[in-house]
Amino acid sequence: xxxxxxxxxxxxxxxxxxxxxxxxxxxxxxxxxxxxxxxxxxxxxxxxxxxxxxxxxxxxxxxxxxxxxxxxxxxxxxxxxxxxxxxxxxxxxxxxxxxxxxxxxxxxxxxxxxxxxxxxxxxxxxxxxxxxxxxxxxxxxxxxxxxxxxxxxxxxxxxxxxxxxxxxxxxxxxxxxxxxxxxxxxxxxxxxxxxxxxxxxxxxxxxxxxxxxxxxxxxxxxxxxxxxxxxxxxxxxxxxxxxxxxxxxxxxxxxxxxxxxxxxxxxxxxxxxxxxxxxxxxxxxxxxxxxxxxxxxxxxxxxxxxxxxxxxxxxxxxxxxxxxxxxxxxxxxxxxxxxxxxxxxxxxxxxxxxx
Amino acid sequence: xxxxxxxxxxxxxxxxxxxxxxxxxxxxxxxxxxxxxxxxxxxxxxxxxxxxxxxxxxxxxxxxxxxxxxxxxxxxxxxxxxxxxxxxxxxxxxxxxxxxxxxxxxxxxxxxxxxxxxxxxxxxxxxxxxxxxxxxxxxxxxxxxxxxxxxxxxxxxxxxxxxxxxxxxxxxxxxxxxxxxxxxxxxxxxxxxxxxxxxxxxxxxxxxxxxxxxxxxxxxxxxxxxxxxxxxxxxxxxxxxxxxxxxxxxxxxxxxxxx
Amino acid sequence: xxxxxxxxxxxxxxxxxxxxxxxxxxxxxxxxxxxxxxxxxxxxxxxxxxxxxxxxxxxxxxxxxxxxxxxxxxxxxxxxxxxxxxxxxxxxxxxxxxxxxxxxxxxxxxxxxxxxxxxxxxxxxxxxxxxxxxxxxxxxxxxxxxxxxxxxxxxxxxxxxxxxxxxxxxxxxxxxxxxxxxxxxxxxxxxxxxxxxxxxxxxxxxxxxxxxxxxxxxxxxxxxxxxxxxxxxxxxxxxxxxxxxxxxxxxxxxxxxxxxxxxxxxxxxxxx
Ligand SMILES: Nc1ncnc2c1ncn2[C@@H]1O[C@H](COP(=O)(O)OP(=O)(O)O)[C@@H](O)[C@H]1O
Ligand SMILES: [Mg+2]
Numbered sequence: 001x002x003x004x005x006x007x008x009x010x011x012x013x014x015x016x017x018x019x020x021x022x023x024x025x026x027x028x029x030x031x032x033x034x035x036x037x038x039x040x041x042x043x044x045x046x047x048x049x050x051x052x053x054x055x056x057x058x059x060x061x062x063x064x065x066x067x068x069x070x071x072x073x074x075x076x077x078x079x080x081x082x083x084x085x086x087x088x089x090x091x092x093x094x095x096x097x098x099x100x101x102x103x104x105x106x107x108x109x110x111x112x113x114x115x116x117x118x119x120x121x122x123x124x125x126x127x128x129x130x131x132x133x134x135x136x137x138x139x140x141x142x143x144x145x146x147x148x149x150x151x152x153x154x155x156x157x158x159x160x161x162x163x164x165x166x167x168x169x170x171x172x173x174x175x176x177x178x179x180x181x182x183x184x185x186x187x188x189x190x191x192x193x194x195x196x197x198x199x200x201x202x203x204x205x206x207x208x209x210x211x212x213x214x215x216x217x218x219x220x221x222x223x224x225x226x227x228x229x230x231x232x233x234x235x236x237x238x239x240x241x242x243x244x245x246x247x248x249x250x251x252x253x254x255x256x257x258x259x260x261x262x263x264x265x266x267x268x269x270x271x272x273x274x275x276x277x278x279x280x281x282x283x284x285x286x287x288x289x290x291x292x293x294x295x296x297x298x299x300x301x302x303x304x305x306x307x308x309x310x311x312x313x314x315x316x317x318x319x320x321x322x323x324x325x326x327x328x329x330x331x332x333x334x335x336x337x338x339x340x341x342x343x344x345x346x347x348x349x350x351x352x353x354x355x
Numbered sequence: 356x357x358x359x360x361x362x363x364x365x366x367x368x369x370x371x372x373x374x375x376x377x378x379x380x381x382x383x384x385x386x387x388x389x390x391x392x393x394x395x396x397x398x399x400x401x402x403x404x405x406x407x408x409x410x411x412x413x414x415x416x417x418x419x420x421x422x423x424x425x426x427x428x429x430x431x432x433x434x435x436x437x438x439x440x441x442x443x444x445x446x447x448x449x450x451x452x453x454x455x456x457x458x459x460x461x462x463x464x465x466x467x468x469x470x471x472x473x474x475x476x477x478x479x480x481x482x483x484x485x486x487x488x489x490x491x492x493x494x495x496x497x498x499x500x501x502x503x504x505x506x507x508x509x510x511x512x513x514x515x516x517x518x519x520x521x522x523x524x525x526x527x528x529x530x531x532x533x534x535x536x537x538x539x540x541x542x543x544x545x546x547x548x549x550x551x552x553x554x555x556x557x558x559x560x561x562x563x564x565x566x567x568x569x570x571x572x573x574x575x576x577x578x579x580x581x582x583x584x585x586x587x588x589x590x591x592x593x594x595x596x597x598x599x600x601x602x603x604x605x606x607x608x609x610x611x612x613x614x
Numbered sequence: 615x616x617x618x619x620x621x622x623x624x625x626x627x628x629x630x631x632x633x634x635x636x637x638x639x640x641x642x643x644x645x646x647x648x649x650x651x652x653x654x655x656x657x658x659x660x661x662x663x664x665x666x667x668x669x670x671x672x673x674x675x676x677x678x679x680x681x682x683x684x685x686x687x688x689x690x691x692x693x694x695x696x697x698x699x700x701x702x703x704x705x706x707x708x709x710x711x712x713x714x715x716x717x718x719x720x721x722x723x724x725x726x727x728x729x730x731x732x733x734x735x736x737x738x739x740x741x742x743x744x745x746x747x748x749x750x751x752x753x754x755x756x757x758x759x760x761x762x763x764x765x766x767x768x769x770x771x772x773x774x775x776x777x778x779x780x781x782x783x784x785x786x787x788x789x790x791x792x793x794x795x796x797x798x799x800x801x802x803x804x805x806x807x808x809x810x811x812x813x814x815x816x817x818x819x820x821x822x823x824x825x826x827x828x829x830x831x832x833x834x835x836x837x838x839x840x841x842x843x844x845x846x847x848x849x850x851x852x853x854x855x856x857x858x859x860x861x862x863x864x865x866x867x868x869x870x871x872x873x874x875x876x877x878x879x880x881x882x883x884x885x886x
Contacts, residue, residue, distance in 0.1 A: 004698070004701050004702045004705075004739055004742075005656055005659070005660055005738060005739065005742035005743070007702060007705055007706075007735065008660060009660060009661070010657045010660050010661040013657065013660060014657070021767075024767070024768060024771055025768055028768030028769075028770040028771050029768070031770060032770055036840075037830070037834075037838065037839065037840035038826075038827070038830045040770070040773060040774075040777070040830075040833075040840070040842075041449065041777055041826050041829040041830045041833060042823070042826040042827075042830065043774050043777070044773070044774050044775075044776070044777020044778045044780070044781060044826075045777065045778075045781050045785070045822050045823075045825055045826035045829065046822060046823075046826070047774060047775075047777070047778035047781075048777070048778050048779075048780075048781035048782045048784070048785045048786075048822070049785055049818060049819060049822040051778065051782055051785070051786070052782070052785040052786045052788070052789040052818065053789070053815050053818060053819075055786065055789060056789055056793055056806070056811070056814065056815070057806065058806050058807065058808050058811035059806060059807060060807075060808065069815065086770065086771060086774055087774065087778075089771070090771065090774045090775045090778050091778065093775060094755065094775060094778055094779060094782070096746070097746060097749075097750050097755060097758060098630070098750065098755070099697075101698075103656060103698075103739075103742045103743060103746065104652065104653060104656050104742065104746050105653075105656045105657060105660055105742065163705065167664060171705065171708050171712065172712070175708075190808055193808060193812075194808055194811060194812040194815070197809070197812035197813070197816065198812050198815055198816045198819060201812070201813060201816035201817075201820075202816055202819060202820060202823075204372075205372065205816075205820050206371075206372070206820055206823055206824075207371055207372055208371040208372075209823050316878070316882065317875055317878035317879035317881075317882050318668045318874060318875050318878055319878065320877075320878035320881055320882060321668060321873070321874030321875050321876065321877040321878025321879070321881070322667070322668045322671055322874045322878070324874065324877055324878070324881070325668075325671040325672050325674075325873070325874045325877070326671060326674075328675075329671070329672075329674045329675055329678055332675060332678050332679065333678045333682075333688055336678065336679070336682035337682075337688060339682075340682065340685060405831070408831075408835060410831045410834075410835075434834070434835050434837075435837075438835070439831075439832075439835050441828055441831070441832055443825075443828065445781075445784045445825075446825055446828035446829050446831075446832055447829075447832040449777065449780055449781075449829050449832065449833065450776075450780070451756035451776060451779075451780065452756075459833075459836055459837075459838075459842075459843075460836035460837055462843040463836060463837030463838060463839070463843065464837050489635075490635075491631055491756075492780070493631075493780070493783035493784070494631065507836065508835075508836075511835075511836055511837070
């Protein structure tokens with residue numbers, strides 16, 4: 001469920017980076033205040049554990065399909081939501097930098113989808129109320145299952161939302177959702193059962209670990225979460241989106257259309273629409289496929305045609321230019337490679353012929 | 356403190372899950388001694404070593420280091436006196452590079468960066484690991500890891516060295532190098548090990564632990580000649596004390612069942 | 615199959631560190647300079663309009679030039695980039711069927727917006743992923759971590775990543791071993807069902823917690839009291855500034871002017 005850089009717009013990537021950075025900041029402060037120094041190596045090792053655990057796949061017997069755990073809820077149970085979130089964020093960061101699971105720009109989105117929802121929604125708002133203080137095994141399983149399902153459904157919605165608002169993919173909301181949501185429902189059910197089994201086994205073998213978690217984790221109040229976490233997040237996303245709307249009207253319109261909201265229903269241009277059109281025109285200075293011929297590049301006039309449009313002449317120029325670019329890049333690569341080989345050979349022969 | 360006496364008095368410990376790992380252990384180790392702690396897996400050796408540095412609080416009895424009891428107040432001083440080298444060097448090398456790891460202790464002791472680095476240089480040279488100072492610990496061989504872990508503890512300049520199974524995972528050459536290295540140290544040494552050859556080489560005295568109790572305490576050579584004791588503790592006679600089956604076919608080493 | 619890919623991934627780690635230990639002009643730059651440039655580059659790549667293909671092409675020079683500067687094998691960068699493509703491919707591949715409005719033409723051939731945006735998605739993916747790979751392979755994760763911290767990330771967070779990365783190797787090796795041992799017992803015939811999977815993960819977790827406890831003890835034994843002294847740091851020098859500015863300038867130029875289009879148009883004008 002990792003988002004990729006290629007699918008998001010800078011506005012979406014940037015705003016979720018901001019949100020995630022803020023959350024990491026809050027979580028770090030909270031964790032520092034509440035956890036003792038043993039938590040520093042413990043969080044790191046648990047991060048490595050989640051990482052390693054995610055490399056092992058389970059199979060669902062009769063279906064042959066396989067998956068791996070996300071580990072969000074498990075971390076929240078072991079460490080509390082703040083430290084759990086930090087650990088997940090670090091796991092996702094290392095995955096982004098290392099395995100290119102999700103890109104750097106999409107990292108904010110991924111931390112939000114896979115870390116925020118399990119730690120700050122599923123754990124405090126679903127798992128804790130559902131499990132109570134000293135749950136029986138059955139109740140623990142129940143709580144873990146619904147919490148995981150809720151966390152993953154929100155995460156999947158996050159992916160859909162970010163992809164559609166970015167406007168890079170052409171999928172419609174209903175198509176996207178009808179794939180993502182059921183798949184993550186199934187994954188959530190299995191992961192919930194697995195999580196509760198792990199917690200039960202751990203409580204038997206290392207009761208102190210669970211107790212430590214219970215002792216030191218802070219259980220944030222619902223109201224606190226809403227005031228300090230949800231509202232700022234909503235604000236950041238709203239600001240980012242309105243900025244997005246003002247700079248990329250077509251993109252948002254297009255995305256909203258995907259979401260099933262028809263903005264082009266009435267033809268009469270309202271004040272807003274006119275303003276948007278004007279912005280669009282100013283943006284059209286460098287529209288991709290119809291850069292005015294270089295001779296009159298300075299005086300590029302605003303276009304009234306709908307964007308994008310078809311123009312045979314510019315397409316041919318584009319094709320030629322594109323070929324030349326690719327050839328240049330290829331030549332560069334080959335030449336640099338040859339140069340490197342020569343350098344290496346020179347270096348290798350140096351000790352053989354000392355001065 | 357000139358007298359680095361390590362003394363355990365009727366020490367008992369139970370883990371939170373109820374496992375009673377130590378059931379009344381007493382011994383006294385005096386300044387400059389090298390003592391091997393042998394015993395089968397699960398006998399409680401590691402648990403005992405963790406008591407010596409105050410990582411686990413005894414449920415009964417006490418540990419005294421140089422006449423100081425281990426209390427929260429004396430803990431800092433005791434940890435500086437007793438350097439523990441853990442069984443798995445990976446647990447001990449937690450920093451991104453060897454150099455960072457060895458300077459970790461001196462920096463915490465308040466040395467400025469430069470001095471800490473020169474201490475690191477010195478101890479790394481002492482264990483013969485100067486040329487891997489900038490490597491990341493995860494790509495080192497088992498022997499290198501062990502040597503660096505020892506260097507990291509030496510950088511704290513402890514008076515007593517406590518080692519938990521130092522020769523595990525080492526190949527014969529690495530093991531020999533380790534023995535030579537430890538031979539060169541004048542510290543009081545307490546070494547938990549299955550490796551009776553190593554014990555024989557380094558430690559004149561041996562304490563045999565079985566099932567959380569001291570089973571036997573005495574000169575290493577004498578204890579290792581007690582076949583029944585070794586068998587009981589699932590230990591194997593050092594190779595060099597076994598009759599060579601080719602030279603002395605009439606004295607075959609007693610077959611140990613289940614091995 | 616899964617099993618092998620897991621071990622392969624594990625082996626990849628070693629290679630990255632080996633590459634990051636090398637010495638080149640790119641390696642010697644301040645990690646912050648490389649991090650900032652890479653983030654800028656990624657943001658710039660995704661800021662192109664949806665149908666951009668041509669205008670993005672010149673940015674391919676970035677991975678080519680930087681991997682040469684860092685003396686990183688281009689084949690390595692390419693090999694690491696490929697596995698990242700499937701997700702982008704899967705989501706993008708619907709575009710040609712959904713978005714069929716023609717937006718460009720090659721003579722008689724009309725190209726639909728869907729194909730353009732699909733190609734664009736793949737291009738973006740290649741660019742962003744390869745730039746990240748070059749960053750990591752020329753810097754190493756602990757240095758990147760330090761760079762993050764010096765750019766304002768919480769100390770606890772960067773410490774956390776440092777520890778995570780350190781024990782990644784150890785725990786992954788453990789996990790590989792456990793899975794292999796289990797496969798030996800079942801002769802690899804059955805996959806890992808949720809039940810056995812959970813107990814395998816639980817025992818990995820217990821080992822990890824024990825290890826964390828040991829690490830903490832080893833830290834405390836060496837004077838740790840909740841603070842880790844900062845690592846050795848590099849200094850920001852003039853050519854770091856120069857590198858960042860040059861990259862920003864070059865990439866912005868490519869972003870603002872559709873160079874291939876301009877070159878093509880100019881060439882066509884030269885023709886009769
Ligand atoms: N963290 C722990 N929690 C519970 N039991 C433990 C723990 N560590 C060790 N034990 C148990 O304590 C006993 C002694 O273990 P240990 O001291 O490691 O033995 P040795 O080092 O001699 O092999 C064993 O039965 C072991 O299972
Ligand atoms: Mg042991």
